[in-house]
Amino acid sequence: MRLWGWLHSVVILFLCLTISSCSVRRVNFNEPIAGGALTFITTGETTLQQIVDRLGAPEDIITTGDQFIAEFKWSTTRSSSLDFGHVFKVVSPVTPSMTLSGTGINVERFLVICDDRLIVRSYAFGKVDEHAFFEFWPF
Amino acid sequence: MRFPRSTAVILAVALLLQGCIVSRWRVGNPIEEESLSQIQKGATDRDQVVVLLGAPDRIIQGNDKEIFQYYYYDAKSPALLLGLLNIITFNVKSDNLYVFLDKGGIVRDLVFGKRTDTVEFTLRPWGK
Numbered sequence: 001m002r003l004w005g006w007l008h009s010v011v012i013l014f015l016c017l018t019i020s021s022c023s024v025r026r027v028n029f030n031e032p033i034a035g036g037a038l039t040f041i042t043t044g045e046t047t048l049q050q051i052v053d054r055l056g057a058p059e060d061i062i063t064t065g066d067q068f069i070a071e072f073k074w075s076t077t078r079s080s081s082l083d084f085g086h087v088f089k090v091v092s093p094v095t096p097s098m099t100l101s102g103t104g105i106n107v108e109r110f111l112v113i114c115d116d117r118l119i120v121r122s123y124a125f126g127k128v129d130e131h132a133f134f135e136f137w138p139f
Numbered sequence: 140m141r142f143p144r145s146t147a148v149i150l151a152v153a154l155l156l157q158g159c160i161v162s163r164w165r166v167g168n169p170i171e172e173e174s175l176s177q178i179q180k181g182a183t184d185r186d187q188v189v190v191l192l193g194a195p196d197r198i199i200q201g202n203d204k205e206i207f208q209y210y211y212y213d214a215k216s217p218a219l220l221l222g223l224l225n226i227i228t229f230n231v232k233s234d235n236l237y238v239f240l241d242k243g244g245i246v247r248d249l250v251f252g253k254r255t256d257t258v259e260f261t262l263r264p265w266g267k
Contacts, residue, residue: 021225022223022224022225023224023225023226023227024224024225024226024227024264025226025227025228025229025264026227026228026229026263026264027228027229027230027231028228028229028230028231029231029232029233030231030232030233030254031232031254031257032267048250049248049249049250049251052250052251052252053252055252056232056233056235056252056253056254057233057234057235057236057237057250057251057252057253057254058235058237058250058252059233059235061199061206061208061237061250062199062201063199063200063201063202063204063206064201065202066202067202068202070250078264116202118239118248118250134264134265
């Protein structure tokens with residue numbers, strides 16, 4: 001019975017040490033733009049400024065021929081790590097680093113093509129990334 | 140000996156705030172809306188734009204036009220380093236201004252959007 005108690009304590013201590021350097025990080029860049037928020041856009045009528053008033057400004061504008069392409073960008077990054085080196089804190093004066101970590105970045109885009117007078121001619125979403133999740137096992 | 144209540148509260152707050160980090164990052168200069176209101180389409184020229192807003196962060200060329208881009212990024216980053224679990228969030232938003240100049244260097248259009256007034260200290264690594 002006493003042995004079981006000791007074992008229990010050792011397991012809990014080991015688990016605490018194992019997750020003692022568990023980190024989760026998230027980076028949000030701008031608010032996501034949802035398809036439902038674009039119902040106000042009428043091609044040939046809506047101006048780029050009207051879109052910007054509702055969605056914020058594009059991160060980039062490029063010129064092509066006699067058109068402008070406004071690129072709205074937002075992203076979510078999730079990163080997680082687990083440092084097993086902390087387990088050695090009990091027996092070692094130095095703490096080696098034995099880290100498993102994973103990082104995923106979702107970059108999403110919404111493109112608006114405007115004519116020379118900045119009137120919207122067409123718009124489209126980029127393909128959605130699905131990398132941003134917490135992952136401790138990199139293999 | 141009784142433990143004073145105020146000491147207990149201070150101790151509890153100190154323990155709760157231990158490992159709490161709040162930081163702020165900014166890139167570029169905030170775009171002043173007062174300066175923007177002085178820019179008149181069809182009248183203000185390139186030099187006046189530079190006097191009002193400073194040198195652009197980027198110049199885009201094409202379609203016989205020049206576009207001056209000004210940007211400003213604001214980030215708020217709360218973090219909780221609990222020892223067993225460390226949670227760090229970094230929330231970034233941007234303001235962008237595009238000034239469209241024609242061949243003669245006269246302002247034809249202005250596109251300005253502000254998001255940085257809504258950036259928050261939100262510690263929420265999970266969820267959407």
